[in-house]
Amino acid sequence: xxxxxxxxxxxxxxxxxxxxxxxxxxxxxxxxxxxxxxxxxxxxxxxxxxxxxxxxxxxxxxxxxxxxxxxxxxxxxxxxxxxxxxxxxxxxxxxxxxxxxxxxxxxxxxxxxxxxxxxxxxxxxxxxxxxxxxxxxxxxxxxxxxxxxxxxxxxxxxxxxxxxxxxxxxxxxxxxxxxxxxxxxxxxxxxxxxxxxxxxxxxxxxxxxxxxxxxxxxxxxxxx
Numbered sequence: 001x002x003x004x005x006x007x008x009x010x011x012x013x014x015x016x017x018x019x020x021x022x023x024x025x026x027x028x029x030x031x032x033x034x035x036x037x038x039x040x041x042x043x044x045x046x047x048x049x050x051x052x053x054x055x056x057x058x059x060x061x062x063x064x065x066x067x068x069x070x071x072x073x074x075x076x077x078x079x080x081x082x083x084x085x086x087x088x089x090x091x092x093x094x095x096x097x098x099x100x101x102x103x104x105x106x107x108x109x110x111x112x113x114x115x116x117x118x119x120x121x122x123x124x125x126x127x128x129x130x131x132x133x134x135x136x137x138x139x140x141x142x143x144x145x146x147x148x149x150x151x152x153x154x155x156x157x158x159x160x161x162x163x164x165x166x167x168x169x170x171x172x173x174x175x176x177x178x179x180x181x182x183x184x185x186x187x188x189x190x191x192x193x194x195x196x197x198x199x200x201x202x203x204x205x206x207x208x209x210x211x212x213x214x215x216x217x218x219x220x221x222x223x224x
Contacts, residue, residue: 052072098155109174112136116135153190169186
């Protein structure tokens with residue numbers, strides 16, 4: 001029953017990924033990381049500063065305050081628009097990646113999905129490798145299931161700088177050559193420490209999230 005409860009909470013967390021919402025800690029929910037309270041109050045401002053840019057508060061003609069993120073080249077855009085990945089410096093707007101091609105995930109023969117055993121485990125994108133207290137909740141060997149999970153990612157997707165946020169899932173892809181590719185999944189999206197996208201994230205397509213949630217549901221069925 002404890003594992004069913006954890007998986008149900010996990011599904012709730014992943015559903016918010018589609019809506020781009022933030023999550024606050026609650027009893028029984030997946031682990032809540034230590035977050036700078038100022039960034040929690042205005043994540044768009046913290047996001048801008050975390051990427052090394054300057055955040056500035058301004059007022060419009062009627063006195064309403066809004067924030068802008070000012071980039072190194074002098075260009076700027078609304079801080080919330082930058083937070084959502086809708087604008088940015090010219091360099092940032094050009095960044096994109098096909099993760100399947102870059103990581104050779106088409107050679108995947110096995111996938112392990114890890115999650116915290118209890119809600120007391122502190123997991124965030126800055127902690128690598130796996131935090132203590134993580135366990136395998138899903139194991140995938142079926143080629144059709146592997147393909148269903150990877151197909152939505154087999155396209156060029158925009159890269160955006162991550163916000164510090166929970167990453168309660170670790171996906172370990174085992175390739176034909178025995179190499180393991182580790183990728184984290186949380187509210188920020190998909191994140192890894194490989195050279196080709198270090199410091200950046202991919203917000204997974206809806207089809208990926210749906211398939212991931214289905215795998216969690218299936219894993220919850222035989223839980224003790």
